Amino acid sequence: MKLTIHGAARQVTGSMHLLEVNRYKILIDCGLDYEKDRSVQSNENFPFNPSDIDVVILTHAHIDHSGNLPTLVRMGFDGQILCTPPTAELSELLLMDSVNVFLNKQQKSGRHRRGRNHGPRPQPLYLQKHVMDTTERFVTIAFNKPFRLNGDVELTFIPVGHLLGAAAVVLKVNDNGEEKTIAFTGDIGRKNYPVLDDPQPLPKVDYLVSESTYGGRSHSKGETIEQVLIDTIEKACIKESGRLIIPAFSIGRTQALVYSLNKIFSTGKLPPVKVFVDSPLASASTNVFRKHHALLNAEAQDFYRTQGDEFEFDNLHYIENLKESQQISNYFEPCIIISSAGMLEGGRIQDHLYNNIQNYYCTILFIGYCAKGTLGFRLLRGDPVVHIKDRDLAVYATIKKTDLFSAHGDHEDLVSTVRQQAPQNLKKVFLVHGEAESMVAMANDLQQDGYEVVIPEKDLAYDL
Incomplete structure (x- = not known):
């Protein structure tokens, strides 16, 4: 059995790991490298x-x-792609959205190149x-249903x-008569996250390929998501009668945010405030969450039984088209605008x-990570002037941030996942995605x- 880390080696993006078992080639994830x-x-x-890959497993x-x-x-793979049902549906939405991103970039590139010899x-x-x-x-x-890939490999998805x-991917392998087990964590969630269940413990394995995104970092302690939202909304929308803009990734982050707002407003903890969700992708993915309601956590399901739809409440409005999106600028009452993309690099958020x-009565609340070089990163850094849509604009809005909506486990969560395995039984831990x-x-x-911990080099094969 041979493992090669082809992506997310000593970096975060581009997850892609190749496991070879008796000439059978399994690719775990195939992500874009940014x-x-x-x-x-x-x-x-x-x-x-x-074309040499036999099967892909998507976390x-x-x-x-x-x-x-x-x-x-496109380049020749013709096998199956194995994943959970929600992953298949959400992946289709995200991949179609990627096509739109590619085409928009091509159009912008064409405008910039017009009249110039740039090839x-x-x-x-x-x-x-x-x-x-x-x-x-x-x-x-x-989840938790063993699936046989061939005579030598059995797959189980763990939430x-x-x-x-x-899901984490657990593979039970017959390697020339010797049974071996290896797990790939994918991305590990955090406990008590809105809507989602806590990560399940992994079974005992011989080898573990673990993500490390938040290695060495801890999430904020003390405050709750609900309290941060209440404090921010109360100041921005009620005391100052202004507007609150929340950049949020359309899939996952937006649903957690909408559910949290639903709990606040439905229980009367704040007076009603108009909430706009301005992202077609968020609307489509929310329907996937509704369809797979049985996979939501116990709190969300209990809320559904007692209060109704977790992702719908009075004064919440999902924007359907670009015309409606443009009309939000003419809404002069206090409001909350949730829009994508989370790092502000494109989409309606711009x-x-x-x-x-430049509105003194506007607050921008970041609830996710912003990579270096992005518009979101520059705002969080405190740049007094930023470039948006071909104009330099002074920043008069209030900029705030919370990490409580991060769906990644922090250092302690990651280490605890590995510690589920006894060190005398776990032969190696490979750290990726960090x-x-x-x-x-x-x-x-x-x-x-x-x-025994390995920080693998990209494209280097390890015999297991």
């Missing part, structure tokens, strides 16, 4: 022949895990047809929170910022407990 100095087009340079729908699947299919425009990495070809290959498997349908960044310093911090803690 790291610096890489063009989107560089994602088609696979370190293997896509969850986020683009850094699923986003390069259509490229894999050919970059082509989209894939198109809608390739996404459709990809989704036809999805085969869905329920890990983080996102609806997100229109709302353009119209409100910055180098995060991996080192996590490795130091685990090595003190007696675990």
Whole structure:
């Protein structure tokens, strides 16, 4: 049995791991690599022949895990893609959205190149047809139901929170007559997160490939999501009669936020405030959450039985089209605007910022991570002037941030997941999906407990 980490090695994005068992090639995740100095087009340079892959196993729908699947299919992969039912549906939405992002970038590139000799425009990495070809290959498997890939490999999906349908991959392998087990955590969620169940413990395994995104970092303690929202809304919308803009990723983060607002307003903890959810992708993905209601956590299901739809309440309005989105700027009463994208690099959120960044009575609340170089990062850094839609605008709005909506487990959550395995039985822990310093911090803690930890190099094969 041989393991090669082809993506998310000493970096966060581009998860892609190859496991070879008796010449049978299993690819776990196939995500887009967004790291610096890489063009989107560089994602088609696979370190293997896509047609040689026998099967793909997808941990969850986020683009850094699923986003390069259509490229894999376009370049010759013709096997099955195994995942949970919600992951299949959410992945289709996100992959179609990626096509729109590619095409929008191509259009912008064309406008900038007009009249200049810059060579050919970059082509989209894939198109809608390739996404459709990809989704036809999805085969869905329920949580905790063993599924035999072939005579030598058995797969089980274990719920890990983080996102609806997100799973750790546990493989039981017959390696030339010797039984071995290996688990890939995917992205591990945190406990007591809105809507989602807590991560389930993993069974005993011989090898563990663990994410390390928040290695060395802890989430804020003391405050609750509800209290942060109440305090922020009370100041921005009630005392100042202004507007609150919340950039939020459409899938996962928006549903957690809407449910949290529902609990606040339905119980009368704040007077009514108009809430706009301005993201077609958020509306579509919320329907997937409704469809798979049985997979939501016990609190959300109890709320449904006593209060009704978790994602619907008085004064909540899902924006249907661009015309409605533009009309929000003419709504002069206090309101909350939830829109994507979370890092402000595109989408309708830029229109709302353009119209409100110079409004003293506007508050912008960040509830997610913003990578270096993004507009969100610059606002959080405190830049007094930012560039939006070809204009430099002074920042007069109030900028706030909370990490309580992060769906990633922090350092203690990650280390606790590994500690479910006895160090004398777990032969190796491979750390992926994290910055180098995060991996080192996590490795130091685990090595003190007696675990053998590997921080793998990209494209280097390990015999297991």
